[in-house]
Amino acid sequence: MLSLCFLPARAAVPSARLVCVRAASGQPAAGRTDDPQFRPLDIGRRREVVQQARERRRATLPPPRHERQPVNQQWGDVWPAPRTFHPDAVPLPLRQGFVKRPNAQAPPGKHANAELMKIANFLHLTPPVIERQCRALAKFCTPWPEGLTDERLDELRPLEVITQDFLHASPTLRHPDARVVSLKVPLSCLDLTETDRDKLLRLVGDRHDPKTDVITLTADRCPLRRQNRDYALYLLTVLYFESCKREPWEAELRTVADAEKFVWAGSASEAAVAPLGAAADVVNSYGEAVTRLHNEGEDESTLAEYRKAVVALLGLPEHVGAN
């Protein structure tokens, strides 16, 4: 009995949602006439009303700036400094972004495009602007001296000082390599005898490049660049002065066995050849052949030269032992 009472009541009362849908369709409710006493209840936002309001709001806004810009404007005045991309200020139909089907979809447009706003734009550095700015800066530049060729520069300024500067975004201004100073010195610019040069090369070790004959001194032990530069120059001074010095014990230390290269003058080979009493030029050519053999190693050419010199020295016939 109770359930029968409730069922018809639920069916009889129309729900609020039902009323709303009928009203949004814009037509009077089924079964209702335009009765002035009973207006249809309108709870929701009708789509047409909302759209009309939006259009009215858009009409009152001015057109975007790029539609009002003259064609012959100075772009450098419109975009004078680096700035985040603003779509209404740029009169270009730009598109940027990823699409899943590039053959079917166009990339997103410039309005509300986060990718376009994130990336650094170079709109403030168009070629005419660069030219204008460089023209203004040209007065602070000085020309390279006329007639200063690379060879002349090597003569006048043989020393090369290498330093590094860094520019990057970081919590700190400092860079540990900014204080490092390298000094490149060609040995040809220093006044050195053979023994001086030998001593210098021993002191310097692998800082010397045999191909270019340049010494590289790198200083990074001081905290400031200026101090490292002074230290490098001091090091060069010390090396040069030490290599020019002669210690009393150096003469005793260097025996024939210590020499890197064979020297004909005063050698046992010269002493052995002297009693033969050959002509001076023959002895000299033999000396050169022996020197080459020792210093450059055994080679077809060195051995041939030695053979020729020996044959001349001993006065043997040319074809002896020739195979």
Added chain:
Amino acid sequence: MSRIRLIQLGSSCLSKANFQNICSSGFKAPAARGLQVPADPTRRQRPDLLYSRLELELRAHDPAVLDSYVTFLQQAARHLGVTTGKLWEPPRHYQRLSLLKSVHIFAKHKVQYEARTYFRVLELLRLTGSTADTYLEYTQRMLPEGIAMKVSRYARESLPEHLSQRPDQSESDGKS
């Protein structure tokens, strides 16, 4: 009452001389305080340095921005009369990290990060110190975000005087 009297005394008694005497220990010229003072044109200026070359190494996260910036560098060099040498691209470097997603356990679940670095090196030849400073200041002010620059300066200097002759020769010259 006493406070008002002090102010009156200050305004009447504190002449310029008194002020300087009182503050002489703390008063310093602007230059001594580390402020920039316009250079006096009558002072002797240091001679211009000479650079045989300048190497600009650029590192960036975005290759398109790097390309645009290098184009700007080349145009600026052309307009300022700077000779450009080589331009080459060292191989890019991708740093990849695979880290655990969770603070504790779940080692099967990782998260991967990647940092991409692109390089470009531009060589400028035969510059004076003024030109180099002007060019570098201009281009460094225009450096976009995401790019870092390293400038290697190869300055050419003459040999110091004390190294131009042998020490024994200079000693004998000095003595004579």
